[in-house]
Every structure is written in structure tokens, then in C-alpha cells.
Amino acid sequence: MKNTLIKGALISALIVIVISFISCSSDDNTSATDTDTDTDSQVVTVDATYFTTDSGSVTITTVPCTLSDGTITDCYQIVTSSVPSDHAMGPWCPDNISDTADNGGIWLEGGTVYDVDGAFIENLATFYNDDNWMMYDANGDVYITATEDDCINAANPNVGEEYANFCVECLPSYIADLTQTWLIPITPVLQDEAVLFATAGGAGGPGGEPVDEVPSTRGLALNGIEFSAPAPTDNILAAYTLAPFDDAGGHINVNQGYHYHAATGFSTKIVQDDGHSALIGYALDGHGIFELEDEAGNLPSDLDELRGHTDDTRGYHYHVDEAGNNNFINGLKGAYAVSE
Structure with missing residues (x-):
């Protein structure tokens, strides 16, 4: 992947209250399963000082809240501008089939991260073994959505045929008035029954019976950007x-703003003194979300089906999935804030 990214516009004022129920993601429903949980396991409180609040793109206050198990407690109310303060956004679509990887984003397919350069666009018919793919004209110029209306219409699940063979690129200027508000319990409350999301990346996540009001969003990065459910690539x-996603694993829609579908190492991280994987965010149940590999490049070997485990320093916590799997974590082991 390349290093050159296009800087996005800063986002201002209009607040859209979201406790992760609106998503461009592929799982509108979530599910529960009888996953044994040791409720005596150590928990570690959310550290609000780790969030990137200096630029004003993230503000944090303490508010009373009710959790999914009925617990009345305190939550951090985190208001974000949906624009990362620690890295630029884009690019997403290359302009021409001659463009290099510096001019486009990435695509996630079959567990692999691919650069969306001109050659990738040119070879889509071969890549997907389908001659209907032809996303460029006789001059090699790529068909790219040009307006906010195009962005909205092309992102519709019932997209019209007029957008076939378009590269969908939604720009920061389309969400200039959008903010998001999230609630995360300050002290995690572990549950006897874990919640598994209805979909996850890779070969597919665990399933079960639908549960009301379970969020589809996985959590928040330390820069305030949403860790979204898997993108509906099918x-x-x-x-x-x-x-496409940019090199940071993010793209934009007008409801969510800028959001991530993969962790690729661009966002703020808190390096651990003991060589453990770095902290990159918090799940909506308040447990930490850490990178996949530790400082030495080793993978955790004892993750549960949620992609979590426990140690004495971090308590129960999660590790993100491989970026190519279009996934972060598979469920929540703790109670999450619910709307009143």
C-alpha cells in the first residue's frame, strides 16, 4: 500500500445521535449464543485520555447510562466529527487505468488486501471471472461517482443499473455537518451470555437468534472513528x-460519515510496555480493542470466538481480525449502553 493520502475536510456542527444502529454494514441483525463467560475475570476501565481530543474532533463527557443487562452506571459520551485527526482520508478510486497505487485505495477480498490501482480496475473482469466488468472508457478513464446524489444512490442496496461499473467515491465535503455520539461504559460489565454479531469477516461469523437493540458497530478507534461491521461487499x-477503502481501511457514506472496515495500522495506538499488541480503540462494551500482532509479530493463540482473551494487565480484551477479512471482532462479552 502507498503512503500518499488526500487530506479530507474538517467536519462541523450538526449532531446525529448514533448508538451504532445505522450502518452501511452487512449485518442489520445480531445474535446471541450461550458462550460461557467468567464474570469474575479482571476488567480494566476505559482510559479517556487515550482518545485524540486535542484537535476538537473528539469530545468526551461522563453521563449516567443504562446497560443492556439493566445495570445503571456511568458512561463516556463520546461526540466525534467523523473525521480522523491523526491521518488523512482517501484516495479511493483511481482516475485512469494507468494510475499507480498512490492514486487509489484498497479492496478486501478473500482475506487479502489488494491495491485499487489502475491495473486492478482494468483487470476486474479477470479478477472476478465476469466479462460484465468494464469500469473505464476508451481512454482508460475510470467511471467514478461525481456528486453527493451519485454517492447516495450508488450506495443504495437497490442501486439502479445506471450505476453499474462505477467506482463509488463519497467525499468528506458530503458530511461536513455530521457528528456522531456514542456511549461506552466506563467500567465494563462482563456477562454470562456473550453476544455474537450475526455476520463477521472471513468465512463468516457465528449465528443465532436475533436480539433486540444489539449494536452492529464494533467500537471506536482512539481517533473517534467507528469500527464498523463488515462492508456488504457481496x-x-x-x-x-x-x-474502495482508503489505505487506513475507511470510506464514507452520508449516514455514518468516515468509518473503518479494517485495521491497517494508520490510526492512533497506545504501545504496551510488555510488548503486547498496541491498543487501538474500545469496543462498545468498554473492553479494549488491540492490534492483531504483538511487537515481535506474533499472533495470539488463545482467542475465544469473540476474538478476545484475558491477561493480568489488560483484563478481558479483543484483538482485531486480519485486515483482509473485512472484520474487527465477532461479538461483545460485556454489556453495552442502550437507548432510553
Whole structure:
């Protein structure tokens, strides 16, 4: 992947209250399972000082809240501008099939991260073994959505045929008035029954019976950007569209703003003194979300089906999935804030 990224616009004022129920993600429903949980396991409180609040793109206050198990406690109310303060956004779609990887984003397919350069666009028919793919004209110029309306229409699950073979690129200027508000319990409350999301990346996540009010969002990065549920790539591809992510694993829609679908190492991280994987955010149940590999490049070997485990320093915590799997974590082991 390349190092050159296009800086996005700063976002201002209008607040959209979201406790992770609106998503461009592929799982509108979530599910529960009888996962044994040791409720005596150590928990570690959320450290609000780790969030990138200096630029004003993230503000944090303490408010009373009710959790999914009925617990009345305190939560951090985190208001974000949906724009990362620690890295630039974009690019997403290359302009021409001659463009290099510096001019486009990435695509996640089959557990692998691919650069969306001009050659990738040119070879889509071969890549997907389908001659209906032709996303460029006789001059090699790529068909790219040009307006906010195009962005909205092309992102519709029932996208019209007029957007077939378009690279979908939604720009920061389309969300200039958007903010998001999240609630995360300051002290995690472990549950006897863990909640598993209905979908996850890779070969697919665990399933079960739908549960009301379970969030689809996985958590927040330390820069305030949403760790979203898996992107609905099957729906995107079925319409012969492509909605690339930038090198940081993020893209934009007008409801969520800028959000991540993969952890690629661009966002703020808190390095651990003992060589453990770095902290990159918090799940909506207040447990830490850490990078996959530790300082030496080793992978955790004892993760549960949620992608979590416990140690004496960090208590129960999660490790993100491989970036190519279009996934972060598979469920929540703790109670999460619910709307009143």
C-alpha cells in the first residue's frame, strides 16, 4: 500500500445521535449464543485520555447510562466529527487505468488486501471471472461517482443499473455537518451470555437468534472513528460497483460519515510496555480493542470466538481480525449502553 493520502475536510456542527444502529454494514441483525463467560475475570476501565481530543474532533463527557443487562452506571459520551485527526482520508478510486497505487485505495477480498490501482480496475473482469466488468472508457478513464446524489444512490442496496461499473467515491465535503455520539461504559460489565454479531469477516461469523437493540458497530478507534461491521461487499459487487477503502481501511457514506472496515495500522495506538499488541480503540462494551500482532509479530493463540482473551494487565480484551477479512471482532462479552 502507498503512503500518499488526500487530506479530507474538517467536519462541523450538526449532531446525529448514533448508538451504532445505522450502518452501511452487512449485518442489520445480531445474535446471541450461550458462550460461557467468567464474570469474575479482571476488567480494566476505559482510559479517556487515550482518545485524540486535542484537535476538537473528539469530545468526551461522563453521563449516567443504562446497560443492556439493566445495570445503571456511568458512561463516556463520546461526540466525534467523523473525521480522523491523526491521518488523512482517501484516495479511493483511481482516475485512469494507468494510475499507480498512490492514486487509489484498497479492496478486501478473500482475506487479502489488494491495491485499487489502475491495473486492478482494468483487470476486474479477470479478477472476478465476469466479462460484465468494464469500469473505464476508451481512454482508460475510470467511471467514478461525481456528486453527493451519485454517492447516495450508488450506495443504495437497490442501486439502479445506471450505476453499474462505477467506482463509488463519497467525499468528506458530503458530511461536513455530521457528528456522531456514542456511549461506552466506563467500567465494563462482563456477562454470562456473550453476544455474537450475526455476520463477521472471513468465512463468516457465528449465528443465532436475533436480539433486540444489539449494536452492529464494533467500537471506536482512539481517533473517534467507528469500527464498523463488515462492508456488504457481496451487494456492492452484485451491482457491478466498487466502493474502495482508503489505505487506513475507511470510506464514507452520508449516514455514518468516515468509518473503518479494517485495521491497517494508520490510526492512533497506545504501545504496551510488555510488548503486547498496541491498543487501538474500545469496543462498545468498554473492553479494549488491540492490534492483531504483538511487537515481535506474533499472533495470539488463545482467542475465544469473540476474538478476545484475558491477561493480568489488560483484563478481558479483543484483538482485531486480519485486515483482509473485512472484520474487527465477532461479538461483545460485556454489556453495552442502550437507548432510553
